[in-house]
Amino acid sequence: MTTRRLPVYILLDTSGSMRGEPIHAVNVGMQSMLSALRQDPYALESVHLSVITFDIEAKELFPLTPLEQVRLPEIAVPGSGATFLGAALELLIDRVDRDVILGSPDRKGDWRPLLFIMTDGSPSDLQCYREMIAKVKQRHFGNIVACAAGQKAKEALLKELTPTVVSLDTTDIASFAQFFKWVSASVATGSSSAGVASPTSLPPPPPEVQVVI
Amino acid sequence: MANIIKLQTVEGQPIEIVDEIIGSGGMKDVYFSPDKSYVVGFFREEQDAQTKDRLLMITGRYRQSLFENAGGDYWKNLFCWPSAVVEFNGRIGVVAPTYQRHFFFEFGSRNDDFLGIKGREKEGKWFASANNQNRFLDPRERGDWRKYLKICILIARAVKRMHAAGLAHSDLSYKNVLVDPTDGRACIIDIDGLVVPGKYPPDVVGTPDFIAPEVVMTCHLGKEDPKRKLPSIATDRHALAVLIYMYLFYRHPLRGDKVHDADPQIDETLSMGEKALFVEHPSDTSNRIRAKNIKPSELPWKDTAKIPYTVSGPYLTPLFDRAFMQGLHKPSERPTADEWENALVKTVDLIQPCQNPNCSQAWYVFDNTTAPRCPFCETPYRGSLPVLNLYSARREGQFTPDNHRLMVYTNQSLFPWHVNRNIFPNERLAPELRKRVGYFVWHNEAWWLVNENLPELTEISGETKHPIPIGMAAPLMDGGTLLFSPQEGGRLAVIQMVEGH
Numbered sequence A: 001m002t003t004r005r006l007p008v009y010i011l012l013d014t015s016g017s018m019r020g021e022p023i024h025a026v027n028v029g030m031q032s033m034l035s036a037l038r039q040d041p042y043a044l045e046s047v048h049l050s051v052i053t054f055d056i057e058a059k060e061l062f063p064l065t066p067l068e069q070v071r072l073p074e075i076a077v078p079g080s081g082a083t084f085l086g087a088a089l090e091l092l093i094d095r096v097d098r099d100v101i102l103g104s105p106d107r108k109g110d111w112r113p114l115l116f117i118m119t120d121g122s123p124s125d126l127q128c129y130r131e132m133i134a135k136v137k138q139r140h141f142g143n144i145v146a147c148a149a150g151q152k153a154k155e156a157l158l159k160e161l162t163p164t165v166v167s168l169d170t171t172d173i174a175s176f177a178q179f180f181k182w183v184s185a186s187v188a189t190g191s192s193s194a195g196v197a198s199p200t201s202l203p204p205p206p207p208e209v210q211v212v213i
Numbered sequence B: 001m002a003n004i005i006k007l008q009t010v011e012g013q014p015i016e017i018v019d020e021i022i023g024s025g026g027m028k029d030v031y032f033s034p035d036k037s038y039v040v041g042f043f044r045e046e047q048d049a050q051t052k053d054r055l056l057m058i059t060g061r062y063r064q065s066l067f068e069n070a071g072g073d074y075w076k077n078l079f080c081w082p083s084a085v086v087e088f089n090g091r092i093g094v095v096a097p098t099y100q101r102h103f104f105f106e107f108g109s110r111n112d113d114f115l116g117i118k119g120r121e122k123e124g125k126w127f128a129s130a131n132n133q134n135r136f137l138d139p140r141e142r143g144d145w146r147k148y149l150k151i152c153i154l155i156a157r158a159v160k161r162m163h164a165a166g167l168a169h170s171d172l173s174y175k176n177v178l179v180d181p182t183d184g185r186a187c188i189i190d191i192d193g194l195v196v197p198g199k200y201p202p203d204v205v206g207t208p209d210f211i212a213p214e215v216v217m218t219c220h221l222g223k224e225d226p227k228r229k230l231p232s233i234a235t236d237r238h239a240l241a242v243l244i245y246m247y248l249f250y251r252h253p254l255r256g257d258k259v260h261d262a263d264p265q266i267d268e269t270l271s272m273g274e275k276a277l278f279v280e281h282p283s284d285t286s287n288r289i290r291a292k293n294i295k296p297s298e299l300p301w302k303d304t305a306k307i308p309y310t311v312s313g314p315y316l317t318p319l320f321d322r323a324f325m326q327g328l329h330k331p332s333e334r335p336t337a338d339e340w341e342n343a344l345v346k347t348v349d350l351i352q353p354c355q356n357p358n359c360s361q362a363w364y365v366f367d368n369t370t371a372p373r374c375p376f377c378e379t380p381y382r383g384s385l386p387v388l389n390l391y392s393a394r395r396e397g398q399f400t401p402d403n404h405r406l407m408v409y410t411n412q413s414l415f416p417w418h419v420n421r422n423i424f425p426n427e428r429l430a431p432e433l434r435k436r437v438g439y440f441v442w443h444n445e446a447w448w449l450v451n452e453n454l455p456e457l458t459e460i461s462g463e464t465k466h467p468i469p470i471g472m473a474a475p476l477m478d479g480g481t482l483l484f485s486p487q488e489g490g491r492l493a494v495i496q497m498v499e500g501h
Ligand SMILES: Nc1ncnc2c1ncn2[C@@H]1O[C@H](COP(=O)(O)OP(=O)(O)O)[C@@H](O)[C@H]1O
Pocket: B022, B023, B024, B025, B026, B027, B028, B029, B030, B039, B041, B080, B096, B097, B098, B099, B121, B190
């Protein structure tokens, strides 16, 4: 493996409150993120993408897949309301342990994975969420970005997971478009600059996305 | 329709931009002029006085020294050089010519452009990767090996020019060089990061893949630390060698399979820095690209046994040796841009068209030491091939070898720089010396040199001299000798016939 892979995990909230415009906006945003990344020769060479959704359960929408092979299914919102972010992290850890290649004396490992989480609420499985945070931290992610979408998202809880929390005032097409554009720029930066001094640097977020300090 | 904003350069020239961002990079937002002939890139963040000063030098003095000399126009195709600085709403912008149209994809990717890259810039990374070449690019965008040689010549020449002016690019990489393999063109962009050694320190360390080992090894140190190595002309030379290697072989010279650390970040720093090792090092094979780790889409390029760097021929091979072995950790040993340019230009005389009409590379360096065949598609060379070994007289009547050969093929041209040792095909070449003076043909079962403009062409056999007037042809025979010109620096060619199978 002379070309290291850059694993990118995206965790998306599909709880009841995402129904309607918000989930539509996420679908549109994900599609345009994917097309943008496919136009990037660096990303094409290294990025492998996986999407996990979470509502009353966590589901792997698709496992780590080379960028050019990703076929994005329509993401739907099931009936009930809960937000099992803890379960999503649990599934994520399981997948990271299974799929991310670690360096060994005769094989180059993957780049440290990137993790993007988008939620419009707060974890319904708080205890599990907190337990998983400790485990996530042992996994050496290159970067973790959490996005608190809309007024009800709890930024403080996300801060327990990562210092990089951005917030969207609204959950409409325009703000998700900005957010996913930024995610793709971050992934693109990651894929072309992995290896230089500060691997975790992100491009500045667009003006509509506020970085929560 | 967006508004048009009228501005003035710092020097008072009028400038107009359409108020609509056409592209954003790491630092700037870029706008078109109404006629799209130039762009203005505004830095999003406030720049310090030193940056402004440097931009003024780049658009002023340095620009003049490159472009306002005789032959300055030649460089306009090779550099996208900023022409002026503007200030607007407290932000600094640079005015630069729009990239030329051949640097935008005409067809883009395969399958009717499934990636949607038509109309986008031909960033070098698309081409310097076997996987991108094989899987994604439309074959009409890919170009052949001869075009890549030409691209490398142009890049080496442009870098030579900057270095001759005492400037270092400091971030030479496929990100900052646009290439057009369909026609063998290249253009250096992102000149705003330019470094003047000793005057303006660089603000970037460079792009991964191209950062010199000494910079990688010391980039954790503070900028003021005397042990810290910053981008310079010597590090540009490393980046140039990597670029040339990548355009000719679609693989990276240092990215092999040797693992130095389980942590990818530490491993990266070691394998590009302190422990950097050429993947094709003849005696230390520990960093070879292992066959089992190669994806099918990366073949044959990543198979260094099948396409070793030595297929680039006798002039380039020793330069790669110096760049990636002797000079890898010893910057003073690295070949200069000028040496690269010379070796690349001479290599053009060694290439042969591949006889396989479907060969993706179409051209290769003819190697007559083994059974000659195309290293890319393995098609053997069939028929006889004249090789002209060139000599010139350092003293009256005493011809010594020039270490320069010319491989003949049908319609191969003979140029003034083959005829006279003192002529070199570069940007300074006078227009009348750019025209061919003869050409080669296979006709009636024999090879001929048709004399178009060699007033004193003479066939020499023993004591007899037989003039070949303009309009006539000289036969090429094994062991035969042709004197192209008896003038000072004039060359003699000794013909050697190589038989293919
Ligand atoms: N001379 C130019 N002609 C056409 N497009 C340009 C030109 N310069 C910049 N652009 C566009 O603007 C984008 C950002 O410019 P760039 O010089 O890369 O900015 P930065 O210095 O911030 O990296 C480029 O990707 C390109 O699409």
